[in-house]
Amino acid sequence: MRVAIIPARGGSKRIPQKNSKLFCGQPMLAYPIQMALKSGCFDRVLVSTDDTEIAAIAREYGAEVLALRPAALADDHTGTSAVVRYELQRLQQQGVTIEYCCCIYATTPLLSAELLMQAWQLLQAEASLNYVFSAARFSFPIQRALIKTEQGVAAFDPSSIGKRSQDLTPAYHDAGQFYFGRADAWLKSAPVFAAHSQMLVLPDHLVQDIDTMDDWQRAELLYKILQQESVIK
Template structure:
């Protein structure tokens, strides 16, 4: 069975209730659920939440909530991998036979069904531990600047500050959207999402947007509407 697990706790601080806040006419959580179901390769979409309202909205849009997450796994410090491992173990205890499992974040309205399929295919063809979405830094991080305690400026990397951008190694960051792996890989504590046996799937910058502040939210809405216009 191939499944998607969406972590969606109720205690968002910077944008309260952002997992179910209205985004262009639907609760934010509806977008990843619908994208996963439309991909045609997902047997079940599971939402891991500690919140009854989030659970009800998840079920309304076609996801399953076979359990409520324990409070100690829904605080500000618990990492996503621990939440996914908990979900897999609980589903296995319920008798689910799991093969590939994708972690799909709740605030990913720019992600679509095609990308979900493409990343799963990348996992199959490369036999990587994990495949995840990533984006290229638009400016060379080797030429970053930092402030001193007295307000002055120094290069973050003095050996690279004078080099041309095209002479510096490209760098990437996690897009915070989608992570595919075998269920057994998620449960293997010796394997890291960002390890040498993982693969990144590069996305263009217009498909990547963290949503942590009101400004982030507005920009995500602008991008979403533009993408909808292009596909119309």
């Protein structure tokens, strides 16, 4: 069985209730649920939450909620992997056999079903892979970063500061949308960022962290543009 798990706790300090807050007319949580269902990659789509309002939204849009997550797994210090393991173990206790699990973040309105399908195809194609996750390329060479010092400014990497951009190794970062992996890798706490993983590199216009209201407004603008383009096509 293939499952999608969407962690969506109720607490959020910078954007209060951001998982249930309306984004372009729908609760934020609705978007990853809809894309997971549309992708056809999953037998079950689950939302892991400690919040009754979020649980109701999840069920309204077609996801399952096994039971509310305990408070110990819903604080600011709980990692995503711990939540995924917890939900997988609960499924196993019900006698469910899971082969693949995709963790999808709740604040991913720019996610598409096509990206999930691409990740699934990559994971299937290589038996040595444990995970495929979304990533993006840094727009500026990180080797030429600058730092503030007491004297003024210094190069983060003095050996690279004078090099041409094209001569430096491209660097990437986690895009924070999804992590499609083998269930046993999740259960064994195998690290995602390792040799047994592969990046699905996304274009810049599909990548937006949503931690502040400025982030939120930019994401809404990107979403509206993408929707207009899909109508034109």
